[in-house]
Amino acid sequence: MSAAGPALGITSVSKSFATPEGGEVHALDDVSLDIADGSFMVLLGPSGCGKTTLLRCIAGLESPDSGEIRLRGERIDDVPVWKRRVNTVFQSYALFPHMTVAQNIAFGLQMDKVAKADVDRRVGEALEMVRLVGLGSRKPSQLSGGQQQRVALARALAKDPEVLLLDEPLSALDLKLRRGMQTELKRLQRETSITFVLVTHDQGEAMAMGDQVAVFDSGRIVQLGAPEEVYLRPRTAFVADFIGEANLLKASRIGSGLEIIGMGLVADSALANPEAPESGDVTVAIRPENVVLVENDGGPGYVTDVTFVGGDIHVDVELGENRLTVRIPSHGARPPHLGARVTPEFLPESLRIMAAS
Amino acid sequence: MSRRVKGTGVALRDFPTFRPLSYLVFAFLYLPLLFVVGYSFNDNRIVTVWKGFTFHWYADVLGNHDIQRALMNSLRVAIVATIVSVVLATGLAIGLLTLWRHGRTFAWTLIGAPLIIPEIVFAIGTLALFVQVKVPLGVNAITLAHIAFCIPFALLPIRARLQGVDASVYEAAADLGANEWVIFRRITLPLLMPGVVAGALLAFIISLDDFIVSYFLAGPGGTTLPVYIFSMIRNSITPGINALSTMLLVVSILIVTISYLLTRKKR
Amino acid sequence: MTIDQEVAPPPVPTPARDVPKRAGQGSWWAGMPGLAFLVIMVLGPMILILIYSFLSRAKFGVGVKWTFDTSPYLDLFFRESLLGGRSFDPTYLEIILNSFWYSLITTIVCIVLSIPVAIWMATRPERIRTLLVFAVTIPFWTSLLIRTYAFIIILNDNGPINGTLQWMHLISSPIGMLYTPYATVIGLVYAFLPFMILPIYASAERFDFRLAEAAYDLGANRWTVMRRIVMPSIRPGLIAGTLLVFVPALGSFLAPELLGGGKTSMIANVIASQFGASRNWPLGAALSVLLLVITMLVLVGFAAVARRTAKQSGRVDWESML
Numbered sequence: 029m030s031a032a033g034p035a036l037g038i039t040s041v042s043k044s045f046a047t048p049e050g051g052e053v054h055a056l057d058d059v060s061l062d063i064a065d066g067s068f069m070v071l072l073g074p075s076g077c078g079k080t081t082l083l084r085c086i087a088g089l090e091s092p093d094s095g096e097i098r099l100r101g102e103r104i105d106d107v108p109v110w111k112r113r114v115n116t117v118f119q120s121y122a123l124f125p126h127m128t129v130a131q132n133i134a135f136g137l138q139m140d141k142v143a144k145a146d147v148d149r150r151v152g153e154a155l156e157m158v159r160l161v162g163l164g165s166r167k168p169s170q171l172s173g174g175q176q177q178r179v180a181l182a183r184a185l186a187k188d189p190e191v192l193l194l195d196e197p198l199s200a201l202d203l204k205l206r207r208g209m210q211t212e213l214k215r216l217q218r219e220t221s222i223t224f225v226l227v228t229h230d231q232g233e234a235m236a237m238g239d240q241v242a243v244f245d246s247g248r249i250v251q252l253g254a255p256e257e258v259y260l261r262p263r264t265a266f267v268a269d270f271i272g273e274a275n276l277l278k279a280s281r282i283g284s285g286l287e288i289i290g291m292g293l294v295a296d297s298a299l300a301n302p303e304a305p306e307s308g309d310v311t312v313a314i315r316p317e318n319v320v321l322v323e324n325d326g327g328p329g330y331v332t333d334v335t336f337v338g339g340d341i342h343v344d345v346e347l348g349e350n351r352l353t354v355r356i357p358s359h360g361a362r363p364p365h366l367g368a369r370v371t372p373e374f375l376p377e378s379l380r381i382m383a384a385s
Numbered sequence: 386m387s388r389r390v391k392g393t394g395v396a397l398r399d400f401p402t403f404r405p406l407s408y409l410v411f412a413f414l415y416l417p418l419l420f421v422v423g424y425s426f427n428d429n430r431i432v433t434v435w436k437g438f439t440f441h442w443y444a445d446v447l448g449n450h451d452i453q454r455a456l457m458n459s460l461r462v463a464i465v466a467t468i469v470s471v472v473l474a475t476g477l478a479i480g481l482l483t484l485w486r487h488g489r490t491f492a493w494t495l496i497g498a499p500l501i502i503p504e505i506v507f508a509i510g511t512l513a514l515f516v517q518v519k520v521p522l523g524v525n526a527i528t529l530a531h532i533a534f535c536i537p538f539a540l541l542p543i544r545a546r547l548q549g550v551d552a553s554v555y556e557a558a559a560d561l562g563a564n565e566w567v568i569f570r571r572i573t574l575p576l577l578m579p580g581v582v583a584g585a586l587l588a589f590i591i592s593l594d595d596f597i598v599s600y601f602l603a604g605p606g607g608t609t610l611p612v613y614i615f616s617m618i619r620n621s622i623t624p625g626i627n628a629l630s631t632m633l634l635v636v637s638i639l640i641v642t643i644s645y646l647l648t649r650k651k652r
Numbered sequence: 653m654t655i656d657q658e659v660a661p662p663p664v665p666t667p668a669r670d671v672p673k674r675a676g677q678g679s680w681w682a683g684m685p686g687l688a689f690l691v692i693m694v695l696g697p698m699i700l701i702l703i704y705s706f707l708s709r710a711k712f713g714v715g716v717k718w719t720f721d722t723s724p725y726l727d728l729f730f731r732e733s734l735l736g737g738r739s740f741d742p743t744y745l746e747i748i749l750n751s752f753w754y755s756l757i758t759t760i761v762c763i764v765l766s767i768p769v770a771i772w773m774a775t776r777p778e779r780i781r782t783l784l785v786f787a788v789t790i791p792f793w794t795s796l797l798i799r800t801y802a803f804i805i806i807l808n809d810n811g812p813i814n815g816t817l818q819w820m821h822l823i824s825s826p827i828g829m830l831y832t833p834y835a836t837v838i839g840l841v842y843a844f845l846p847f848m849i850l851p852i853y854a855s856a857e858r859f860d861f862r863l864a865e866a867a868y869d870l871g872a873n874r875w876t877v878m879r880r881i882v883m884p885s886i887r888p889g890l891i892a893g894t895l896l897v898f899v900p901a902l903g904s905f906l907a908p909e910l911l912g913g914g915k916t917s918m919i920a921n922v923i924a925s926q927f928g929a930s931r932n933w934p935l936g937a938a939l940s941v942l943l944l945v946i947t948m949l950v951l952v953g954f955a956a957v958a959r960r961t962a963k964q965s966g967r968v969d970w971e972s973m974l
Contacts, residue, residue: 087674089556109559109675122557135571139562187561356420400771400878407772410765414791414845417802421811424805457653492683495690501699502901503947504938505920509927510697513704513937516715533693555676585791590752594795595654597905601927608701609795618801618910622778627805630798641793645786 035223036063041095043081055081056092057191057247063191064240068217068224073236073244074270077224079227082244083193086225087116096103099190101338110139115184116193119200121176123168129155129179129274130164136187147263157216158344174205181213187221192217198233207373210236228238231271245268263303265385268313275319277350279312281305286381288312291350294379309384316355318378322346327371331364345370418634425627452629455613458476462528462609463592464601468530469545470535471585475577477536478544479569499534507534515602522604530602531592538591539584542648546580547573570631579647586644590637698944704937716933724938744922744939751918754833754908755901758840762897763890764856769883770849770889774856785853800839800906807835807911831913839907844900848893855889856882861867888958896955899947905962919943 043056056078061067071079077208084090088109097105098258104112115136133154137147155161158178168176177197184192194213198206214237217224228234234241235255243258243266244253262268264277280290281304286294304310321329321343327338329352333344341363344351352372356363364370390551428437446452446487477496481489499507512522520526552578557566574581596611603612611631708721731741773784793798817823818906821868830837859882868875889906912918919939926936 051520071548087560089560090412090453107562109556110564115559116560118553120551120553122551122553124554124558124572135558136561139567183561214572399775400874402769403768403772406765407767410769410845410849411787413765413842414788416795417744417806417842417955418791419801420805421798421802431810435817457940476682476684477686477717480680484680484683492687493692495687498690498694498698501899501947502694502898503920503940503943503952505903505905506701506943507694507697509695509923509936513700513933514693514697517700529693533690536690536884548868552674552677556674561674563676565676565678572676572946573678577717590793594793594797596795596797607661611795614797614801618804620807621876622804630795630801633750634794637794638790641790648722 034062035065037098037170039096041092054247066221067239070234070238070241071227077244078247079244113190115189117180119196121180133183154186157180184185191223251264274313277312281307290350304381313380319354321370324371329370331368396591403646408455422631425631427474442624445626446625450611455610459610466531467588469540470532470588474539504597508598523607529600539588542579583644583648701937705941724934737844758901759898766848768853833916835911839911844897845897851892852889855886891958
């Protein structure tokens with residue numbers, strides 16, 4: 029086991045819950061994931077996809093039905109939650125209302141039986157780290173939402189855990205605060221070199237903060253990779269649609285060519301996912317900002333809607349059975365008018381071919 | 386046809402005659418007590434004919450040895466019953482959170498039973514139980530019975546307080562390294578404290594004021610204050626009864642007000 | 653509560669489902685001491701009473717003789733005549749029916765007094781409302797003995813009522829109010845009034861006043877609004893209040909004992925005397941079982957009515973408005 033091995037190894041973890049109607053929901057379905065030491069991993073997905081369940085399994089607040097979780101190579105699934113060297117920042121912050129900020133942060137250190145003088149010192153360091161110096165004697169109810177969140181962070185970081193888990197920590201903050209905290213979290217992670225695992229449903233957040241993004245759908249990881257990878261080269265229609273906006277067009281592969289329904293044959297050097305079938309029906313994904321519309325009386329497309337949305341103009345184009353949305357910067361060229369016939373143009377590299385959905 | 390309703394929506398909320406009627410009803414609720422208090426200062430052996438203001442019935446009553454003994458008994462019972470019922474109720478409040486559904490229904494039925502069962506039935510039932518298992522009647526017997534129906538009163542404020550706590554606080558404590566006992570000692574108990582105190586105060590009054598159960602379980606030496614008052618009423622109506630009753634009233638109202646303020650402030 | 657929620661059907665109870673165990677919340681063991689105590693001190697006596705009701709009267713009155721005997725129940729309705737047969741004896745039945753009657757009157761009087769008070773309270777501004785609720789609750793926490801005794805003072809021949817009436821020359825000699833059924837009922841009403849006011853208040857407080865505003869807008873005057881909009885919506889409170897008054901009133905001891913003289917014995921007084929002067933424990937036990945059974949039946953009956961009303965109340969509101 030090398031020192032550079034994964035901080036967290038999750039192998040084939042599954043967990044189901046019983047529903048009130050008597051059925052069973054598979055929150056986690058044979059999930060495996062390696063999280064590198066000192067990295068910032070983001071678990072991304074819509075609500076109910078299993079990401080929070082996985083986080084809680086790592087923390088020890090839930091037990092998986094099957095599979096293993098290893099911290100630096102050693103199994104922790106049978107270790108009770110209060111003994112794991114893993115700490116959590118809760119979505120509701122869960123600050124102890126009857127204790128001051130300093131006492132909240134000190135709590136975890138007292139559990140580790142740290143000497144009193146060291147406790148005070150480390151509490152001070154933690155407050156400095158999250159820029160809350162001087163607020164140690166306040167009670168949580170006297171703090172703003174953003175401040176409370178930082179206390180929750182300080183409380184978990186003070187124990188210098190092997191892994192820090194964050195459960196949708198920014199969801200309760202307003203937009204501006206959120207942006208600020210994203211930068212803060214990234215900075216903190218880099219400074220402390222602690223492995224961060226963050227759960228979120230906001231794809232913008234995931235891409236801003238993560239070194240690696242794991243996209244979840246219905247209890248499974250459908251794609252794992254760096255943010256650019258996941259954005260530029262989505263593997264499935266779900267990922268393409270969940271991350272950023274995407275047009276999903278029906279098409280088919282014929283020989284070495286690609287025919288998009290409503291558009292006819294397109295050049296064949298488009299990038300294809302390995303999972304995409306060699307021939308037959310496929311789905312093609314292309315981002316709205318990567319399409320250019322050329323007004324052309326004989327064009328295959330037919331403009332059905334033009335909407336001004338601030339910095340962009342959205343143009344909806346009917347393409348036979350397919351619908352295409354194109355984003356044009358509003359300061360650029362004049363957009364086509366309603367009812368115009370157009371030809372969509374794009375670079376072949378911006379197409380993603382994937383299995384038909 | 387619609388009457389011309391004056392003013393804003395607030396006036397629409399007023400239904401005429403409800404106001405004077407309500408005043409009357411509130412008066413009805415409090416006047417009898419005020420009479421008892423008032424007549425306790427009446428300088429006249431005939432209780433209800435007013436002859437002048439005096440404190441001497443109070444002196445009379447407080448100096449009476451039988452009454453002092455009854456008061457001691459009442460306090461002994463109330464204090465012990467309060468402590469025990471609060472401890473048991475705290476355990477129940479925590480246990481109920483994680484008890485499975487059928488266990489919970491059974492527990493709630495059992496807890497609420499002393500309130501639903503007619504008091505007389507509970508009293509004689511407990512009497513029968515003690516006679517059957519040869520537990521001597523008296524202050525201890527009364528205490529045991531009081532604990533049983535003090536539990537629901539102590540439980541309610543404690544449970545209300547417990548439900549107001551964000552459950553992730555416990556998870557956070559565990560996540561930070563605390564085991565179940567530490568969590569109980571340093572998180573749960575401090576957070577519950579206002580509810581525990583409020584519950585204790587309520588249990589105390591309930592025990593202090595109880596008559597029927599104490600009456601049947603008193604035995605030779607276990608007369609409590611309400612039981613003594615009852616025997617005074619039985620014998621003859623004397624002004625001393627008013628003085629004693631007033632004191633009991635004042636104590637009860639004081640305690641319930643404190644308990645109420647406690648449960649309100651920490652919200 | 654919005655208009656939508658008034659109309660929505662009550663939630664279907666979810667089937668049994670294990671409570672998810674969340675770390676640190678404590679285990680169900682914590683409740684065991686309390687439960688064990690309650691089993692002994694609550695279940696125990698009830699079971700014993702049930703057993704006693706089928707045993708024989710003890711020789712010297714205290715306790716029971718351990719021989720199976722149905723006479724406790726038979727004695728409730730029949731009496732052994734000197735000739736050895738059994739003839740119908742209505743004494744206890746009369747007392748039981750009287751108890752029902754007094755409880756019924758008490759309940760009705762409480763309802764009549766409580767509805768205006770509860771609605772008035774519910775229409776006050778928020779801070780006053782909390783104060784009023786507190787004011788209604790306080791009497792509950794004082795000793796029932798004192799509250800009942802207070803009426804001995806008030807109703808007796810030399811008391812304030814008689815005194816005032818005589819002073820105003822409305823009567824020439826005192827009216828004997830004490831030691832009558834009227835005094836008992838007054839005592840019962842006084843004891844149970846808060847139990848009727850509070851549930852009705854709870855219902856009234858939840859009432860969505862916008863329904864009334866709509867009715868006003870459509871041309872209804874205050875009384876129509878009260879009768880056809882507000883009243884139907886406080887029905888759950890009425891039912892709860894009736895339950896909280898009628899059943900305990902049935903088992904009342906102090907009011908009939910202190911205020912009723914010998915003429916208004918209710919069930920509880922008879923039970924008490926069996927364990928006191930009359931020395932017939934099994935009979936007292938049988939009567940207690942009867943009282944318990946009646947209590948349970950009324951509770952179950954009311955629960956069924958409450959459930960049916962809750963299901964209908966949404967529809968009734970709209971229909972009565974249209």
